[in-house]
Amino acid sequence: MMKTFYIKGITGNSSIYIAERLQNVNKYLPDVKTIIITDEIVKKYYSNDFPDCPVITISTGESIKTLATVESIYRQLIDLACDRQTFILAIGGGIVCDIAGFVASTFQRGLRFGFVSTTLLSQVDASVGGKNGVNFDSYKNMVGVFMQPEFVICDIDLLNTLPKEEVANGFAEIVKHALINDYSMFEFIENNKTQALSLDSQIITKLVTDSIRIKSGIVQKDEKEAGN
Numbered sequence: 518m519m520k521t522f523y524i525k526g527i528t529g530n531s532s533i534y535i536a537e538r539l540q541n542v543n544k545y546l547p548d549v550k551t552i553i554i555t556d557e558i559v560k561k562y563y564s565n566d567f568p569d570c571p572v573i574t575i576s577t578g579e580s581i582k583t584l585a586t587v588e589s590i591y592r593q594l595i596d597l598a599c600d601r602q603t604f605i606l607a608i609g610g611g612i613v614c615d616i617a618g619f620v621a622s623t624f625q626r627g628l629r630f631g632f633v634s635t636t637l638l639s640q641v642d643a644s645v646g647g648k649n650g651v652n653f654d655s656y657k658n659m660v661g662v663f664m665q666p667e668f669v670i671c672d673i674d675l676l677n678t679l680p681k682e683e684v685a686n687g688f689a690e691i692v693k694h695a696l697i698n699d700y701s702m703f704e705f706i707e708n709n710k711t712q713a714l715s716l717d718s719q720i721i722t723k724l725v726t727d728s729i730r731i732k733s734g735i736v737q738k739d740e741k742e743a744g745n
């Protein structure tokens with residue numbers, strides 16, 4: 518069952534669609550030139566399901582979340598004759614979305630953008646809050662902006678190709694959300710952890726939904742909360 522959350526932020530509104538499919542992303546795209554930003558691994562697995570648009574591909578790993586990568590994307594956008602009407606669609610995990618959101622928010626003073634979140638961590642954490650940015654020197658997330666994506670699609674089926682440690686990464690964030698905010702969610706996790714870690718789609722959909730509900734509540738109260 519698809520579930521939608523609406524975030525009303527001071528930097529714009531965002532709709533988060535849980536259990537929607539990458540194959541349906543066309544439904545959410547405006548009728549303008551659209552550029553996809555993704556990484557090599559996500560492209561390898563899912564390019565067949567991408568909408569028919571030019572694709573900018575970055576490599577992977579925290580070390581590429583830099584201004585140099587941002588600059589290389591700006592150059593490709595210029596080569597693709599993008600202008601202020603262009604829409605940016607990020608398809609990837611937290612790294613792709615953080616970089617693409619920053620690029621979109623700054624190129625020609627800001628383009629419209631949306632995300633398809635492909636990792637568990639980006640679905641439960643990075644999808645909500647409108648934080649976009651990159652690392653600088655040895656400082657994590659030192660340079661960035663707050664700007665809400667117009668939509669975030671959390672396609673649960675994409676998680677099946679995630680390496681185990683990436684599932685564990687997102688799961689840890691889910692446990693953190695439960696521990697801080699919701700004892701009954703924590704009990705649910707205790708009783709269903711094996712199914713959750715093996716990505717049982719009903720269980721994981723519930724946990725992603727609960728996490729997003731919690732985080733969107735926090736963001737609504739304090740969009741620019743301290744820390745990261």
Ligand SMILES: NC(=O)c1ccc[n+]([C@@H]2O[C@H](COP(=O)([O-])OP(=O)(O)OC[C@H]3O[C@@H](n4cnc5c(N)ncnc54)[C@H](O)[C@@H]3O)[C@@H](O)[C@H]2O)c1
Pocket residue numbers: 556557558559562577578579582609610611612613615635636637638639642643644645646647648649658675676677678679680683686
């Ligand atoms: N903006 C925010 O609010 C926010 C919140 C949390 C984390 N973050 C940022 O997110 C980053 C981490 O994000 P992440 O954990 O998603 O890591 P990531 O984007 O590096 O993805 C992890 C790995 O999984 C691969 N991958 C992605 N989707 C896949 C799929 N469906 N199947 C197979 N492989 C796939 C990626 O190519 C990558 O190698 C950090 O830089 C962190 O600062 C941002």
